Amino acid sequence: MNTRRWLLAALLLAGLGISGCATVHPWDRDLLAKKSMRFVPLPHETAVDDHIYFSKEGSTGGMDAAGGGCGCN
Amino acid sequence: MASPCEVLVDTDDDAAAGAALVAAREEALRIERKFSRYRADNIVHAINHSEGRPVEVDEETAGLLDYAATCHDISDGRFDITSGVLRRVWTFDGGEQRPDATAIARALELVGWSRVTWRERVLTLPAGMEIDLGGIGKEYAVDRAAAEVAKATDAAFLANFGGDLLASGSRRGGRPWLVGVDDPARTGAAQVMRIELTRGALATSGDARRYVIVDGHRLGHILDPRTGWPVAVAPRSVTVMAATCTEAGTLATLAILRGADAAPFLEAHGVQHWVVA
Amino acid sequence: MTPRWQLETTGLIYGEESRATVVEPVGRLTRLFENGRALSLGLTLDAITGASPTGALPTGQVVTTTSASGHTTTSSADATPTHPFQDFRGAVDLGWEEPLGTLVNATTSAHYSQEKDYASLGGGLKTSVDLLNRRFTLTVGGGVNRDRVFPVGGTAQGLASDTAARIPGDNPKQVVTGLVGLSHVMSRRWLMGVTASQARETGYLTDPYKVISLVDPVTQLPVAQVTEKRPSERKRADVLGSSVYHLEHDILYVNYRYYWDDWGVRSHTVDVKVRHDLSETSWLQPHVRLYGQSPAQFYVFGLTHGPPLPEFASADERLGPLRTATVGATYGFHVPGSPGEFTVRGEYILQWLVGQSAPQAANTTVGGNGLRGAAQAAGDDQGGGGRPFGTNIGSLLIGYTVAF
Numbered sequence: 001m002n003t004r005r006w007l008l009a010a011l012l013l014a015g016l017g018i019s020g021c022a023t024v025h026p027w028d029r030d031l032l033a034k035k036s037m038r039f040v041p042l043p044h045e046t047a048v049d050d051h052i053y054f055s056k057e058g059s060t061g062g063m064d065a066a067g068g069g070c071g072c073n
Numbered sequence: 074m075a076s077p078c079e080v081l082v083d084t085d086d087d088a089a090a091g092a093a094l095v096a097a098r099e100e101a102l103r104i105e106r107k108f109s110r111y112r113a114d115n116i117v118h119a120i121n122h123s124e125g126r127p128v129e130v131d132e133e134t135a136g137l138l139d140y141a142a143t144c145h146d147i148s149d150g151r152f153d154i155t156s157g158v159l160r161r162v163w164t165f166d167g168g169e170q171r172p173d174a175t176a177i178a179r180a181l182e183l184v185g186w187s188r189v190t191w192r193e194r195v196l197t198l199p200a201g202m203e204i205d206l207g208g209i210g211k212e213y214a215v216d217r218a219a220a221e222v223a224k225a226t227d228a229a230f231l232a233n234f235g236g237d238l239l240a241s242g243s244r245r246g247g248r249p250w251l252v253g254v255d256d257p258a259r260t261g262a263a264q265v266m267r268i269e270l271t272r273g274a275l276a277t278s279g280d281a282r283r284y285v286i287v288d289g290h291r292l293g294h295i296l297d298p299r300t301g302w303p304v305a306v307a308p309r310s311v312t313v314m315a316a317t318c319t320e321a322g323t324l325a326t327l328a329i330l331r332g333a334d335a336a337p338f339l340e341a342h343g344v345q346h347w348v349v350a
Numbered sequence: 351m352t353p354r355w356q357l358e359t360t361g362l363i364y365g366e367e368s369r370a371t372v373v374e375p376v377g378r379l380t381r382l383f384e385n386g387r388a389l390s391l392g393l394t395l396d397a398i399t400g401a402s403p404t405g406a407l408p409t410g411q412v413v414t415t416t417s418a419s420g421h422t423t424t425s426s427a428d429a430t431p432t433h434p435f436q437d438f439r440g441a442v443d444l445g446w447e448e449p450l451g452t453l454v455n456a457t458t459s460a461h462y463s464q465e466k467d468y469a470s471l472g473g474g475l476k477t478s479v480d481l482l483n484r485r486f487t488l489t490v491g492g493g494v495n496r497d498r499v500f501p502v503g504g505t506a507q508g509l510a511s512d513t514a515a516r517i518p519g520d521n522p523k524q525v526v527t528g529l530v531g532l533s534h535v536m537s538r539r540w541l542m543g544v545t546a547s548q549a550r551e552t553g554y555l556t557d558p559y560k561v562i563s564l565v566d567p568v569t570q571l572p573v574a575q576v577t578e579k580r581p582s583e584r585k586r587a588d589v590l591g592s593s594v595y596h597l598e599h600d601i602l603y604v605n606y607r608y609y610w611d612d613w614g615v616r617s618h619t620v621d622v623k624v625r626h627d628l629s630e631t632s633w634l635q636p637h638v639r640l641y642g643q644s645p646a647q648f649y650v651f652g653l654t655h656g657p658p659l660p661e662f663a664s665a666d667e668r669l670g671p672l673r674t675a676t677v678g679a680t681y682g683f684h685v686p687g688s689p690g691e692f693t694v695r696g697e698y699i700l701q702w703l704v705g706q707s708a709p710q711a712a713n714t715t716v717g718g719n720g721l722r723g724a725a726q727a728a729g730d731d732q733g734g735g736g737r738p739f740g741t742n743i744g745s746l747l748i749g750y751t752v753a754f
Contacts, residue, residue: 005610006546008589024485028538031596036625039533039543039592041603042635044360044376044749045680045695051374052364052745056701058643058668059609059617060549060586081414236417253566255417263573263655264415264566279418310418 076211076235080218083244084228096221097232104214108137108206110157117206125200127190135194137206137213144209144323145186151330152323155198156298157205158183163303165283165294172287177301184298212237212276212322219318231270239274239318257309257349265349274318278325279310279349295329306333314345353753356380357690364745370400370435386455388447396439396465404433405560405665407572407652433559439465453480459493467558470497472525489531489545497523501558508556508579509659521554539596544589551584562665564655573655578664580648586611601625614647615669632683637697639676645669651705671704678745690752699743 024032031037040046054060080097082090107115120128130138144152162176183201190197198204211234219232219239231240231250240250249271253264257279268275280293285303292303311328315321324344328335339346362374374397380390441463449455460473474493481488499505504516526549533543556579563572588609595602605621621639628634646669648662678697685692 005587005589005608008608024535024538031539032535032541034596036601037541037594037596039541039594039603039605041601041623041625042680042693042749044358044378044751045693045747048360048362048374048376048747052699053641053674056668056699056743057617057641057672057674058615058646059588059607059619059641079414231414233414233416236415238414238416250414253415255415257418260417263568265568268416275416277416277418312416 078214078218078232078234080222080230080232081250082222082226082228082230084226086226086228089226089228093222093225093228093230096225097218100218100221101214101234104210104217107133108210110203110205110207117204120196120198121203123198125197127195127197129195132194137209138191138196140319140323141206141209142186142191144327148327148330150186150299151297152208152327153184153186153298154204154206154208155186155189155202156184156296157203157207158201159296159298159301162301163285163294163296165285168286170285170287172302181298181301184301208326209319209323211235212274212318215239215274215318237274237276237318237322240270240272243271254312254347254349255310266347268312268314268347270314273314273316274321275312275314276318276321276325277310277312278322278329280304280307280329295326297330304330304332308335308348308350310349311335311339312347312349313339352382354382356382356751356753358749358751360747360749362745362747364743366400367742368401369741370398370402373397386447386449388445390445390447392441392443392445394439394441394443394463396437396441398439399436401434402559403667404575405562405578405667406575407563407565407665435559437466439463439468441470453484454478467501468497468499470495472496474527476529485535487531487533489529489533492526492528494527495523495525497525497553499523499554499558505554505558506577509562509576509663511574511576514577523551523553523555525549525551533592541594543592545592546589547587549584549586551586553582555582555584556580557664557666560664560666562650562663563652565652567654567656572652576653576659578666579662580664581613581662584611584613599627613669614645614649615643617641617643631686632681634679634681636679637676639674641672641674641676643670643672645671667703672701673704674699674701676700680747689754690750693747693749693751695745695747695749697745697747699745700740701743702740 035041078098078101080094082093084090106112108117109115110117110121112118116128116130116134120130141152141154145154158180159177162172162180164170183199183203188199188202215232215234215237216239218234219230219241222230222232223241229240229242229244231238236255238252243249249269252268252270252275254266254268255277256263256265278295280295283294284291285294286292292305293307295304295307296302297304307329311325313321313325313328315324321344324339324342324346328339328346328348331338336346336348339348356379358376358378358380360376362372362376364370364372364374374395376392376394378390378392380388382388441461443459443461445457445459447455447457455478457476458474459476461470462472463470472493472495474491476489476491478487478489480486499521500519501516504518505521506516507514527547528549529545529547531543531545533541536542560578561575562578564574564576566573586609588607590605590607593602593604595604601624603621603623603625605619607617607619607621609615609617609619619639619641621637623635623637625633625635646664648660648664649669649671650663650665651670652665653659653663676697676699678695680693680695682691682693684690
């Protein structure tokens with residue numbers, strides 16, 4: 001069971017690598033330079049959300065390594 | 074009343090529910106203060122310390138005494154509010170007992186509603202005798218508290234004082250109140266069945282909790298005032314449904330007092346009942 | 351002039367229908383130094399009041415008992431039994447970011463939080479490396495938390511009557527986490543990333559306030575309660591795939607996370623946001639999040655009274671077959687003439703459990719014939735049943751970010 005899941009992770013990773021054959025030149029980084037072109041465009045909202053869903057659901061993770069602890073899960 | 078008393082009100086209106094609960098509590102406390110035999114400042118105390126002199130009672134007390142008198146008649150003397158004196162002879166602690174026949178005989182001289190003069194709101198109790206309204210007081214309190222709650226709110230409610238209860242009507246959506254019948258063998262921890270109640274009262278009388286062992290036989294704690302001994306072969310619990318809690322409670326008690334005859338007695342009276350043997 | 355400070359403040363007002371209300375102000379101040387070094391200090395305050403489900407079963411109808419002994423049991427109606435609580439939590443965290451060369455960045459962080467019955471101390475380290483002409487970024491991180499749980503009134507013995515004596519003292523809990531992530535610039539408009547993380551928790555993992563209803567086998571109605579008990583170890587893992595794609599004018603953010611742990615909980619999360627610029631200085635970002643979870647192995651709605659209790663059991667809905675759906679939107683704008691950006695977000699969250707909710711019970715209407723009546727009538731009439739567990743939550747989040 002566990003191996004199946006890590007396989008999923010490896011596949012996603014591979015997919016990442018394979019389809020990324022397009023070259024992105026430095027002058028093509030106009031859009032990418034925008035502050036909103038990040039995985040977490042609004043960190044203060046995501047931090048609050050992480051806390052809300054951490055206390056209301058059974059799952060964790062996805063974002064930060066050393067997040068804060070609280071007695072809510 | 075020595076038991077938890079609850080009133081359940083089916084409403085979203087916090088204020089109305091609060092008012093209803095306060096009304097119920099005030100009435101329950103009033104009745105307890107007035108009729109408890111443990112207090113030194115009420116009519117029951119006055120009666121029990123009247124030393125044979127006549128005592129005039131108020132209308133409410135008169136009503137209860139009339140009711141007790143009727144119960145005494147229809148039960149052929151088994152229901153008797155003067156039988157409290159017998160508790161001095163028996164200790165229902167689950168242990169072995171060899172009761173003293175002389176002590177019982179002496180106590181029986183102070184027992185018997187027939188020795189009491191009750192006429193036109195005047196009660197004359199011979200010296201040494203006592204009355205105890207505990208047998209009907211709790212159920213009466215349920216009925217009175219229910220009347221007060223009905224004045225305070227239109228919502229459906231159920232009043233449950235220590236296992237004797239009255240429901241005023243079906244809950245919202247036409248749904249009944251669900252009442253579990255306590256399993257006397259595992260009281261408070263299990264139920265033997267479930268009753269759906271919309272309007273009416275349920276009272277349960279039982280003999281399972283306190284007992285005494287005589288000659289190797291286990292006897293319950295409900296005493297027959299005619300003999301001074303516990304009722305033989307009483308069911309462990311009897312639940313009766315009636316229009317008022319007082320009625321339900323009395324019938325349940327009378328049924329238990331008949332011992333093995335409990336079920337036929339209730340059938341003869343035509344009331345819904347459940348007997349747990 | 352390059353800004354030297356950055357301030358982010360957020361205020362959350364969150365309300366669950368008939369349950370908890372939370373007010374949470376957060377502030378973060380970052381001091382930026384040359385060479386990209388930064389020191390940030392964050393402060394979070396949490397005030398929670400309201401009611402939390404106890405884990406006991408809603409009976410579907412009001413239940414009370416008639417008895418000769420004076421012992422009555424009454425449970426309230428359709429609403430899930432809850433207990434009121436009030437808590438106040440403060441948390442502080444410190445972070446230091448240090449570039450190591452042009453391609454490597456390291457962040458160290460430490461945090462401490464304290465509330466009435468829980469204290470947490472932890473730290474972490476995260477490093478990211480840009481590879482292949484900055485087309486790939488590899489991130490590796492880890493963290494440790496040392497927590498203490500000290501429930502109000504002492505710790506309940508697991509799977510014991512909820513009136514049994516409680517054990518005074520602290521219960522330690524330790525969490526070790528690690529993550530590995532790879533992000534890839536797919537094209538001029540498209541950024542993708544995969545992160546895998548693992549965590550191992552040991553120590554006191556039970557919720558000290560939750561109970562489980564014991565249901566009478568005959569009437570199917572709750573007659574008693576026991577406290578819950580969870581294993582003292584939990585291994586968690588998850589994989590997160592993220593995509594940021596710049597369309598003509600809008601930006602589309604899509605996240606998918608698959609989570610699993612050795613308690614049997616597995617979940618899928620899909621999160622989609624679209625950022626749409628309304629003008630030079632304002633934008634709107636609608637958001638949808640869907641979540642589904644399968645229950646822990648030892649999750650139960652209730653236990654039957656009589657048979658021996660299992661080794662572990664919990665009726666905490668957060669370990670159950672839970673679904674969450676969130677819909678909301680953020681509106682961001684700059685106030686002309688002043689620096690900084692405001693964000694206002696409104697969200698609605700719906701959460702529910704699938705499967706059995708209120709117990710199905712044998713039915714006897716008045717007129718039954720004593721004990722025999724109950725047995726004969728055993729069957730499917732649920733008498734109206736209960737509402738399945740569900741919560742509605744509304745939240746309002748206001749933020750302000752400014753650099754100076």
